[in-house]
Amino acid sequence: MDKIIDKKSAEAWLETQPHQVQVWIAARAALRAVPVLILEEEKDFESVTSASFRALIISAAATQMPAAEIKVLEDAAHAASIASFSATHTSPQSVVSSAVDAIISRDSAADALSFSVLLEQHYSSMLLDQSGSMLLDHAGDPLMSSGINQPNYVVIENDKQNLKQGWPPLWPEGMSEPEALRALWPKLKARLLQDEPTWGFWVTWYEALLDGNPPRNLLDLTIAIAKQMTVEDWEHEDGPAHVAQRIRDIQ
Numbered sequence: 001m002d003k004i005i006d007k008k009s010a011e012a013w014l015e016t017q018p019h020q021v022q023v024w025i026a027a028r029a030a031l032r033a034v035p036v037l038i039l040e041e042e043k044d045f046e047s048v049t050s051a052s053f054r055a056l057i058i059s060a061a062a063t064q065m066p067a068a069e070i071k072v073l074e075d076a077a078h079a080a081s082i083a084s085f086s087a088t089h090t091s092p093q094s095v096v097s098s099a100v101d102a103i104i105s106r107d108s109a110a111d112a113l114s115f116s117v118l119l120e121q122h123y124s125s126m127l128l129d130q131s132g133s134m135l136l137d138h139a140g141d142p143l144m145s146s147g148i149n150q151p152n153y154v155v156i157e158n159d160k161q162n163l164k165q166g167w168p169p170l171w172p173e174g175m176s177e178p179e180a181l182r183a184l185w186p187k188l189k190a191r192l193l194q195d196e197p198t199w200g201f202w203v204t205w206y207e208a209l210l211d212g213n214p215p216r217n218l219l220d221l222t223i224a225i226a227k228q229m230t231v232e233d234w235e236h237e238d239g240p241a242h243v244a245q246r247i248r249d250i251q
Contacts, residue, residue, distance in 0.1 A: 004157040013160065020067050025159055027059035032155070032170050032177070034206055035184035038191055045191075050240045053202050054229075060209065061226030063167075064219050073226055167219075169212030185210075198244045224250050 004010045014022050034056070040048045062070050155175055162168050171177045189207075192199035205222070208214035228250055229243070236242035 004153055004160055006153055010153055010156055018067065019070065020063070021163060023059065023070065024063045024163070025156060027056070027063050028159055028170060029156060030059060031056055031206075031209060032181075034210075035181055035188050038184050038188035046240055049192075049199075049202075050234075050243060054234050054243075057205070057222055058226045061223045064223055076226060076229075076231075167209065167212060167214055170210050172212075198240050201244060201247050221251060 002009055002013065004013055014025060017025075034052070037045075037049050037052060058073055058076050062073050065073075155171065158172055158175060159168075162172070189203050192203050205218065208218050225247060229246060233246045234243060
């Protein structure tokens with residue numbers, strides 16, 4: 001089995017895999033970029049973050065469903081993609097939702113992974129703009145030694161080797177995320193917890209997926225949210241506060 005080292009090898013391998021594997025790989029790739037949401041401008045932060053979590057929980061739910069049931073999420077994924085373009089035209093928001101739409105639709109595993117990698121690359125460029133360096137200096141770091149686009153593929157290769165391990169950590173032992181990315185999650189978490197009633201669930205949910213081996217009840221809740229939340233819920237005039245209340249109702 002050829003090793004995944006770049007976009008071409010990743011796409012070639014994915015196209016030979018069942019839909020569930022394609023969903024699992026692409027969803028995890030997209031989830032790794034969550035911490036960089038903190039880089040959004042304040043005026044867009046809530047809308048972009050809510051739309052991103054909307055898309056990501058749909059993709060995470062799909063990883064836990066039998067292949068025959070994933071189709072029920074297609075409409076939800078497509079609606080999330082449309083909403084992302086019509087809301088603020090913010091590039092990362094659109095990329096997240098496009099990734100999920102591609103993941104669920106099964107049109108192309110390569111498209112799904114490409115969107116997920118594009119998401120990380122977009123935010124990497126935002127980091128570069130802010131730091132003026134290549135995600136800080138990571139000489140000798142195996143995740144950074146081959147350049148800014150390499151981390152996703154190195155970790156995707158690790159995911160490929162652990163397909164039967166449930167939900168391992170997004171960044172497995174010995175493959176910690178780039179320092180600049182790692183430093184952003186505490187900042188995003190602190191920002192979200194300024195309004196704990198609205199964002200507290202998302203902090204708990206993301207940390208469980210980030211750390212790996214989330215409890216079964218949380219995975220079941222993920223599926224329930226993806227299935228039961230309507231377009232009207234996600235796009236309610238009360239915004240993320242309404243979403244938070246609906247999630248409490250579902251719990």
